[in-house]
Amino acid sequence: KNDVLNSVTPRGSISDHHKVVLVTGAAGFVGTHVSLALKRRGDSVVGLDNFNRYYDPKLKRSRQDLLLNEGVYVVEGDINDMELLNRLFDTVRFTHVMHLAAQAGVRYAMKNPSSYIHSNIAGFVSLLEVCKSLNPKPAIVWASSSSVYGLNTKLPFSEEDRTDQPASVYAATKKADEEIAHSYNHIYGLSLTGLRFFTVYGPWGRPDMAYFEFTKNILKGKKITVFQGPGGVSVGRDFTYIDDVVKGCVAALDTAGKSIGREGKRKGLKAPLRVFNIGNTSPESVEKLVGILERLLKKKAMRDVQEMPKNGDVMFTHANISLAARELGYMPTTDLETGLKKFVEWYVDWIQKD
Numbered sequence: 001k002n003d004v005l006n007s008v009t010p011r012g013s014i015s016d017h018h019k020v021v022l023v024t025g026a027a028g029f030v031g032t033h034v035s036l037a038l039k040r041r042g043d044s045v046v047g048l049d050n051f052n053r054y055y056d057p058k059l060k061r062s063r064q065d066l067l068l069n070e071g072v073y074v075v076e077g078d079i080n081d082m083e084l085l086n087r088l089f090d091t092v093r094f095t096h097v098m099h100l101a102a103q104a105g106v107r108y109a110m111k112n113p114s115s116y117i118h119s120n121i122a123g124f125v126s127l128l129e130v131c132k133s134l135n136p137k138p139a140i141v142w143a144s145s146s147s148v149y150g151l152n153t154k155l156p157f158s159e160e161d162r163t164d165q166p167a168s169v170y171a172a173t174k175k176a177d178e179e180i181a182h183s184y185n186h187i188y189g190l191s192l193t194g195l196r197f198f199t200v201y202g203p204w205g206r207p208d209m210a211y212f213e214f215t216k217n218i219l220k221g222k223k224i225t226v227f228q229g230p231g232g233v234s235v236g237r238d239f240t241y242i243d244d245v246v247k248g249c250v251a252a253l254d255t256a257g258k259s260i261g262r263e264g265k266r267k268g269l270k271a272p273l274r275v276f277n278i279g280n281t282s283p284e285s286v287e288k289l290v291g292i293l294e295r296l297l298k299k300k301a302m303r304d305v306q307e308m309p310k311n312g313d314v315m316f317t318h319a320n321i322s323l324a325a326r327e328l329g330y331m332p333t334t335d336l337e338t339g340l341k342k343f344v345e346w347y348v349d350w351i352q353k354d
């Protein structure tokens with residue numbers, strides 16, 4: 001492993017022109033896309049992932065193959081393994097960290113809450129502990145989540161809105177990370193940027209997410225469970241296409257660590273500490289999502305409509321992205337129909353090869 005790392009980016013031989021990025025959770029959905037985008041534009045990228053079995057490990061291994069084919073090596077290990085992290089940072093002078101490793105999914109948190117504490121809170125602290133004493137310190141961009149808005153019903157969600165009502169343990173861990181980021185920024189001067197992603201979808205996506213599960217079941221002629229709010233109110237999400245999210249991540253990396261910004265100066269920060277919504281500003285109902293999938297798959301869905309249980313899901317999400325637009329130049333361009341078409345094309349091809 002060390003040979004591979006040395007050949008990628010020996011410590012001390014980095015030019016100022018390209019970034020050397022550690023992507024945690026690189027074999028995950030977002031991690032794969034971000035790693036490829038950075039590598040393709042000429043950055044040096046090393047991945048880290050523990051390949052946990054939360055969903056089909058074969059999918060993670062296929063993403064790993066895709067990455068390896070393009071020269072991105074994914075180290076297999078846990079973000080809590082401080083010895084491994086220290087070895088990685090000793091070997092390679094990372095200028096940036098894109099921290100995407102996490103236990104995702106709101107519902108699974110009811111079954112296995114401790115896995116969220118382990119990966120999302122302890123894992124984040126492990127990373128920050130290693131980074132705090134490096135010289136120079138890498139700029140860190142990490143995945144927060146729209147779930148931090150919790151039971152807040154004031155739409156659209158803006159970064160300054162209340163985040164003190166998490167509806168799941170998952171959301172609580174993402175909220176905790178934002179507080180932890182604040183303390184590491186304050187004490188150690190770490191540059192930290194949190195990105196609140198809104199329901200990301202697309203090729204190589206996560207099988208536990210509704211659009212993926214619906215596609216699979218519609219094709220197999222199996223029932224899909226569609227949740228509704230009280231009185232038949234449709235659940236809505238600000239579905240955000242993966243390529244748009246990747247652009248947000250890259251823009252966040254490119255501006256990370258550069259300037260404290262007006263707001264930072266006002267707060268008296270010594271290093272940048274930022275949080276942005278990365279959404280689509282165009283929420284759609286789950287009913288509409290199913291309708292588009294039926295058209296694309298040329299098959300009727302068998303709906304099992306149920307009242308939404310108290311399982312950590314919220315009724316509606318909608319991002320206000322004006323801060324990200326202003327500071328990062330972030331502007332999503334993919335509508336749900338176009339994005340789902342690309343997902344379905346990928347899915348059909350992938351299950352045929354499987």
Ligand code: NAD
Pocket residue numbers: 024025026027028029030031048049050051052060077078079080099100101102103104105118119123143144145146196197198199200201206
């Ligand atoms: P994912 O599960 O596909 O990717 C996460 C990856 O992290 C997985 O490959 C997993 O094996 C790895 N991982 C988990 N725990 C680890 C640990 N302790 N050590 C090392 N690796 C570990 O999820 P994703 O959809 O790609 O999400 C990426 C990030 O974005 C996560 O932080 C997630 O919480 C956040 N997020 C995602 C969405 C979305 O809609 N996909 C929305 C909001 C936030």
